Amino acid sequence: MASDYWSGRTVLVTGGLGFVGSHFVEELLDRGAEVLCLYRGERPEVLAELPAAQGLRLLRVDLLDHEALLAATEAVPRIDAVINCATLDGNMEFLLQQAGRMLDENMRMLSHVLNLARDRRIADVVLLSSAEIYSYQSTSPVREDDDHRRHMQYTPNGYRLSKMFTEVLADLYREQYGMKIYTPRPTNVYGPRDDFGTTTNHVIPNMLGKLASEQDIEIWGDGSQTRTFIYVKDLVLAVLKMVEDGRFQTLNVGTEESVSILDLAHLVAEAAGCDAGRVRIDPDKPVGASRRALDLDAFHSLVDFAPRSLKDGLRETAQWYHKNLQRAK
Template sequence: MPNGSWAGKTVVVTGGAGFIGSHIVEQLLEREASVICLYRRDRRGVLAQLPDSSRLRTAQLDLRDEDALSAVFELARGGVDAFFHCAAVSGSVEFRRDHSGQILDTNMRVTSNVLKVARTHGVPDVALLSSSDIYLNPETYPIHEDDDFTRQMKYVPDGYYLSKVYAEILAETHRIEYGTNIFLPRLTSVYGPRDNFEPDTDRVVPSMFAKVMAGQEIEIWGDGSQTRTYMHVTDLVRAVLRMVEVGKHHVLNIGTSEIVTVHDLARLVCEALEEPERIRFDPARSGGRPNRTLDVGRLYDVIDFEPRSLRDGLRDTVEWYRRHRVPARAAR
């Protein structure tokens, strides 16, 4: 982005009724951009939580339909200045394993359409939200951006992982062949307002919230010593927008330098909800990789703010949760 300002720009956001996408829409509106918010479904009533603005337009469509996606761009007077692709099919570990073909096929069709339409309509900046999941077997800790598919690739029957890796490969080939300016923010674990707090959620923080508020124990697989980083969604979105504004790195780990164990996370969730600690461990089940810490040295060379602490971010999430999602038990 030439002048680093979103004011007066027209931006398209896919997955605008989703968790991260809705926050990108919101922050772009705060920066006085005009936003075209694309979504397929709004099952959690997210659109109603977005600002009421004349600069916000919404369109419901299936991103697998290239013609429908292209039509959105044709309606944008003066063209589109940036395109944020946030939509993706994911799911629980079991769903990703059992429906690997479906996830890979859908996500790749959509990504291909996004890149083709962006190229056809001359969009200057394209951001494809990637994931730290692409680092399947990292050789460095903390994990550096160079420790990716260019160094090693491994097949596993996980359609989400495969789709994120192949999306990055497709982006790289588009950059080389067509000169498309593509940004690949690789996101750490994210939490915050408008996350999926539905009963069937597979998300870590919402799952812990649900257990605590139901008076049940938080179950941690393994011994709870595995370390992770968690970033509040508004900070994560600020970092992604800043990445595009500065334009210095086309691949960037998006995370925080605050490292916590899964056990610590559970304790902080209980503290934020002001509920007793009810935590048990299942050492017979794998807790996953012992360490998923990202190297955020490049990120701190780009952002102009300090991400909030996990404790403060969880308190903010609790405030939103009590307004929008709190169950009847909590109204005591």
């Protein structure tokens, strides 16, 4: 049963029309919260799916402009919580070629949101982090304390760097200002409303996009490298529970269901109603880390629901994707 913790509270969600942010907006509205949905880019297909609730206020704001953020929120007498989902992301080419821009813009947006929360004395602050902060060299399930305090590792990946420094800045603000800041660390997130464009770096949208455009899914290496995934709505439920409970400043969010990239491709093809022959491997291409798993002891002690199986989540994701493809035609 959903808690009434959020009922009547005013919550600011940045990136509110984005993939993850829009699901926070939807769930919070369902729980009776007043939601300030901040967004930079129009996504009419997402807006059409949000409830037509009186508690929803849409504010178009560029978080890189601190004065614009202050002006957009100054008329709101009280903000009880902020959930920061705004981020600059992209495919691997973008991550590496524009790493400086990515680190700069993500950290400036984060700083503006944090300073707003500090100055307005906002009680609960969620900064969506990532399992990307952990060292790729870890061979056993990584615990929450296997983070920057133990392994601060340079990377040319601007997105990953920005998530590392999100965690560092959160630590410093907790210490200096006594703020209550939560940094959930999800594994690979997937689900409806993800970015299915050609610039995405998310593996599941990439696979579905290939199939929809009559191309095969190409797996680099032998496909034996394994990953875990979390359905976006389950991530939202876990984060809201994290804030309600208040025990954990950081939290790994994921499932125990590990899947090889090759098996994932076959599951995606099945969910899309395509033949398994549409999956092929290229053993000469490079592969990423062979395995990354999260220690989920804290997660299991917190949540009171069973996350969706990957098969069920992929089916729902494929259904949403194909429905929106039809709308676009």
